[in-house]
Amino acid sequence: MSERLIIRGGTPLEGRIKVPGAKNSALPLLAATLLTDEPVTLKNVPPLKDVGTMLSMIQQLGKRIEKPAPMTVRVTGGIETNRAPEELVRKMRASFLVLSPLLGRVGEAEVPLPGGCNIGTRPVDLHLNGLSRLGTEISQTDGRIIARANNLQGNEIFLDYPSVGTTEQLLMAAVRADGETDIYNGAQEPEVRDLVDFLVELGADVEVDGSILTVRGSEELHGGEYEVLPDRIAAGTYMIAIAATGGHATVGEVRPSIMKQLTLKMRKSGITVNEGPDSLEVISGRRPKNLEIRTLPYPGFPTDLQAPVSALLTIAEGKSVVKETVFDSRFGHVAELRKMGADISVPNSSTLFINGTDGLRGAKVEATDIRAGASLVIAGLAASGTTEVVGLGHIDRGYSRLVENFQDLSAQLEKKI
Ligand code: UD1
Numbered sequence: 001m002s003e004r005l006i007i008r009g010g011t012p013l014e015g016r017i018k019v020p021g022a023k024n025s026a027l028p029l030l031a032a033t034l035l036t037d038e039p040v041t042l043k044n045v046p047p048l049k050d051v052g053t054m055l056s057m058i059q060q061l062g063k064r065i066e067k068p069a070p071m072t073v074r075v076t077g078g079i080e081t082n083r084a085p086e087e088l089v090r091k092m093r094a095s096f097l098v099l100s101p102l103l104g105r106v107g108e109a110e111v112p113l114p115g116g117c118n119i120g121t122r123p124v125d126l127h128l129n130g131l132s133r134l135g136t137e138i139s140q141t142d143g144r145i146i147a148r149a150n151n152l153q154g155n156e157i158f159l160d161y162p163s164v165g166t167t168e169q170l171l172m173a174a175v176r177a178d179g180e181t182d183i184y185n186g187a188q189e190p191e192v193r194d195l196v197d198f199l200v201e202l203g204a205d206v207e208v209d210g211s212i213l214t215v216r217g218s219e220e221l222h223g224g225e226y227e228v229l230p231d232r233i234a235a236g237t238y239m240i241a242i243a244a245t246g247g248h249a250t251v252g253e254v255r256p257s258i259m260k261q262l263t264l265k266m267r268k269s270g271i272t273v274n275e276g277p278d279s280l281e282v283i284s285g286r287r288p289k290n291l292e293i294r295t296l297p298y299p300g301f302p303t304d305l306q307a308p309v310s311a312l313l314t315i316a317e318g319k320s321v322v323k324e325t326v327f328d329s330r331f332g333h334v335a336e337l338r339k340m341g342a343d344i345s346v347p348n349s350s351t352l353f354i355n356g357t358d359g360l361r362g363a364k365v366e367a368t369d370i371r372a373g374a375s376l377v378i379a380g381l382a383a384s385g386t387t388e389v390v391g392l393g394h395i396d397r398g399y400s401r402l403v404e405n406f407q408d409l410s411a412q413l414e415k416k417i
Pocket of ligand 1 (some may be wrong): 162
């Protein structure tokens with residue numbers, strides 16, 4: 001029998017927790033360690049399933065991994081093969097990011113087409129078109145991408161969409177290219193910026209001006225030490241949970257300046273959010289008010305908080321509208337929230353109408369992806385009665401110590417086999 005999370009809801013969350021480094025930053029940073037043979041130490045690396053997948057990936061490509069302290073990873077050694085193992089890429093889309101470092105260092109790379117979360121079509125056309133602009137020959141056989149470039153050449157690249165993964169992929173190729181690369185309409189997510197800062201720490205020449213990234217390629221990068229950016233999505237998930245339970249608690253070790261999208265929406269909904277230098281205190285004594293949410297690339301509202309905030313809005317006063325514009329199918333939480341008494345309609349594949357009710361009730365529900373899972377946990381914590389969540393493997397991909405963190409905030413929940 002699979003693992004279940006049993007939540008006895010209705011307890012207002014209180015206390016203080018802290019969040020570790022961002023999954024979406026740690027993954028590209030680990031892929032980028034392939035760009036040098038010198039030792040790299042990363043701190044504040046979250047102990048997550050997806051991070052484990054990326055560590056296995058770079059290990060299978062030749063790297064050695066040590067963990068000298070909790071949440072610290074030291075990566076040494078060089079590349080021994082340029083063929084990425086299929087099972088790891090199928091598990092997690094971000095593994096596709098090893099393509100550019102392998103290509104840039106070896107001149108050829110073979111990487112299967114990626115899998116990952118079940119949230120709509122997630123093609124890699126932008127990655128491949130961008131790499132072609134840098135002089136890469138791309139072919140595809142049996143679901144594997146084969147990329148070849150003896151010498152990557154800098155170029156101007158315009159992205160039709162500011163894709164996070166594409167911007168990261170192209171940055172890692174451009175640091176190995178001859179001459180200058182300008183990426184126009186690049187993603188501005190803080191995690192992309194974290195990769196830029198990390199590459200600069202390793203000796204790369206990268207400048208960022210809003211959505212334009214300029215890279216002057218260099219022969220070799222050196223080793224270095226870097227601390228991963230705090231996880232704004234995990235932090236946001238906890239903040240929403242505190243609000244949904246009518247609680248009063250603080251989320252620490254965050255960077256409030258990159259969380260304004262959520263902070264300001266929560267305040268608009270009548271919830272008090274106090275910013276400290278590296279903490280956010282949430283005070284919510286009453287029912288939140290309805291909101292309009294539209295997900296967009298950064299600095300817009302993050303798609304990764306769409307499902308969590310939708311859970312909050314199911315118990316808000318009035319009718320909320322949620323528009324998902326980043327992914328074409330990211331409503332896996334809706335059917336499950338309905339089982340808990342949520343009144344949600346889906347007038348089209350990118351919109352939710354949520355009529356707030358004055359309370360959810362516990363039910364048996366299933367997580368279908370990382371953030372949908374987080375949304376169900378939030379709903380369960382706010383609901384009356386007992387909620388049973390299955391599909392916990394998805395949640396473990398993106399949240400470390402989720403159960404312990406909520407227990408630290410006085411919630412009543414436990415995992416059972
Ligand atoms: C990253 C994050 C993910 C987040 C997303 C958007 C990581 C490991 N994951 O995913 O948590 O939800 O950013 O903030 O950092 N697209 C194409 N062609 C491409 C690439 C993307 O059409 O070649 C489309 C996707 O299908 C999607 C949209 O662009 O609809 C955004 O994707 P992208 O920004 O690339 O997200 P990821 O890097 O996959």
